[in-house]
Amino acid sequence: MGGVRSAYRAAVVALTGTVVLLVPAAAHAGSAEDEIVREGTLSTGEWLLWVIGLPLAVAAVLVAVVLGASAARGQRYRPGLTWWAEPAWVNGPEQPDRAIEAAVPTQGGGGARARW
Amino acid sequence: MPAGEAFSDRQREEIERAVRLAERESGLRFSVYVGTLGADSRERALRLHAALGPDATSAVLVAVDPGERRLEIVTGPESKRQLDDYSCGLGALSMTTQFAAGDLAGGIVNGVLTLGEHARTPKVLHLGQD
Numbered sequence: 552m553g554g555v556r557s558a559y560r561a562a563v564v565a566l567t568g569t570v571v572l573l574v575p576a577a578a579h580a581g582s583a584e585d586e587i588v589r590e591g592t593l594s595t596g597e598w599l600l601w602v603i604g605l606p607l608a609v610a611a612v613l614v615a616v617v618l619g620a621s622a623a624r625g626q627r628y629r630p631g632l633t634w635w636a637e638p639a640w641v642n643g644p645e646q647p648d649r650a651i652e653a654a655v656p657t658q659g660g661g662g663a664r665a666r667w
Numbered sequence: 668m669p670a671g672e673a674f675s676d677r678q679r680e681e682i683e684r685a686v687r688l689a690e691r692e693s694g695l696r697f698s699v700y701v702g703t704l705g706a707d708s709r710e711r712a713l714r715l716h717a718a719l720g721p722d723a724t725s726a727v728l729v730a731v732d733p734g735e736r737r738l739e740i741v742t743g744p745e746s747k748r749q750l751d752d753y754s755c756g757l758g759a760l761s762m763t764t765q766f767a768a769g770d771l772a773g774g775i776v777n778g779v780l781t782l783g784e785h786a787r788t789p790k791v792l793h794l795g796q797d
Contacts, residue, residue, distance in 0.1 A: 628771040634734030636673035638702025642686050644718050656713035657723055661747040662740040663755035664709060667763035 560621075561614050569610045630667065673701050673733075678772035685776040689727075689783025695746045696726040697783065699775055704732040704739065712739035727782060729762075733771060738763055746786070754785035 593601070628634075644650035674682065686697045698719055704711045708730075716728040725745040731738055740755045758781045765774030 628733055628766075628769055630736065630767055630769055634703070634732070636671050636701075638700065639673040639679070640701075641679070641682050641699040642696070643698050643700060643715075644720060647718065650718035650720065651714060654714050654717035656710060657716045657741060657743055658713075659744040659747075660713075660716070661742045661750075661752045661755065662712075662728075663752055663759045664740070665738045665756075665759040665763045667736050667738070667767040 561618060564614050564617050565610050569606055674772055681776050682772060682779070685779040685783075689779050689786070692783040692788075693749060693786035694725075694788055695749060695786055696722045697779055698726060698728050699779065700728065700730045701733065701771070701775070702731075703734060704730060704737055708732060708735070708737045708739055712741050716741040716743065727786070729758075729775065729779060729782070731762075731766075731771070731775065733766075736766070738766070740782070749788065750782060750786040755782065757785065758782040 638647075640647055682699055686699060689695075689697045696719065698716075700712075700715050712728060712730040715730055716726065717723050719726045719728065724743040726743050727746050727750060728741040729738070730741065738759055740759055742750050742752075742755065758778045761781045762774040762778030765771075765777060
């Protein structure tokens with residue numbers, strides 16, 4: 552589920568970044584770039600590199616930043632999804648398994664229970 | 668699903684700090700378990716509480732099953748005198764509100780602190796005076 556969400560997010564960021572960067576470049580290509588090509592300062596390959604390669608590189612950086620930040624935070628709890636982690640016991644017994652086996656459920660106490 | 672750590676190091680430290688504060692406030696032992704509790708979550712929580720050993724009678728266990736979205740708070744016969752069921756209910760409400768928003772560690776921290784506040788032993792002044 553998390554993988555699908557990450558892939559979806561990556562695709563959206565990549566697509567958006569590419570479109571945002573390509574549209575102005577394409578609009579601009581009819582004027583200044585044509586002039587530059589005509590003047591012979593940029594070959595067609597270089598021109599393609601600037602117009603397509605640069606936006607793709609920027610999009611790749613954006614994707615890396617978004618996914619990197621997400622990965623750095625680690626997997627987090629999402630209500631309603633399967634719990635993935637090993638049991639954690641803060642201030643519990645030194646040997647939990649043995650203690651649980653030997654334990655007789657507490658009687659005469661109290662407390663509360665809840666769901667969310 | 669691959670198994671991993673329930674909390675980051677920082678989150679675990681915050682929970683441990685909250686546990687220490689609650690213990691200092693109340694004089695009770697606080698323990699937090701996060702994991703699967705099974706079909707009979709109350710029975711399992713009572714067993715986990717008893718597993719705290721000789722301290723169990725004066726201990727408070729907060730058991731959270733994130734997968735089943737269940738919370739159990741268990742007090743022993745001694746700790747029940749300081750922390751009644753009503754106070755446990757308030758602590759549970761505090762926790763589940765944050766759990767529902769996806770903040771597991773924050774809910775535990777605030778819940779344990781709330782329980783510690785409610786279990787606080789009032790300072791007795793003028794004890795030696797007639």
